Amino acid sequence: MPALTIKFKNKAVGNYQLQKGASLTIGRRDDNDVVIDDPSVSGHHAKIDSMGDRFVLIDLKSKNGSFVNEQLVDSHWLNHGDVITIGGHLLVLNFSEDELRRAKKTNDFDDTLVTNSTDHRRMMARSNPNKSINVVKFWDKSQNRGTVRDIDPQASKHPSKDRKTAGVLTWLAGGKGQVQLARKITTIGKDPSSDIVVKGILIDPTTATIRLESDGYYLDYISGLSKPKVNENTVKESTILKNLDIIEIGSAKLQFSDKTP
Known part of the structure; x- marks a missing residue:
């Protein structure tokens, strides 16, 4: 499975092995799998979903956005070497050799929906450089937490630019x-x-x-x-x-x- 290395100030502060069939949530609140204690990070900021043999990063309508390779994204099919920026932390994805070979055969999806990233510097400036990460034990998301969130009809701030969404x-x-x-x-x-x-x-x-x-x-x-x-x-x-x-x-x-x- 792909490995996710979490870095703060160029120092590795946590490692995860992504699980097939599970989700990994990232945010400031304690009920996330990866807790980032940073005021610029939303309570439930983003998640990484397992979809078949691939993984996708999905922004959860965060206030300051999720970035992949310095580009603001709504969703992004993750690839080897991708660098996710959330607050002042970097999350680096690495595939094994076998996963790299499989990825070359199945990379047919549009990788990302890119939106305006002009606020990136302002967001990073608001990030508290003294905060670090609390790496929480990975929780198998197949276990229901007992609550089902309501569907927000305004589910995305960044609809596709290719067509009007209706x-x-x-x-x-x-x-x-x-x-x-x-x-x-x-x-x-x-x-x-x-x-x-x-x-x-x-x-x-x-x-x-x-x-x-x-x-x-x-x-x-x-x-x-x-x-x-x-x-x-x-x-x-x-x-x-x-x-x-x-x-x-x-x-x-x-x-x-x-x-x-």
């Missing part, structure tokens, strides 16, 4: 209301930090994702015994969503609508 999911069963598909990557699973939380024994922490691309929204199956269905057809590969498609994952049923002009 995709919406309407709950038909298993939930109420609507979910605005404004993020580059919308995660679906039983992990409480997922954008769309679905309960069930056969549901993985991240069972599926919906990807926003220039030509539309794509549903991707990630892992788990309960595979998603579109119009009662099991999804086995990346599937572009069409207006009024019905998506089923476990006991959840949602209808997709796209009002993009």
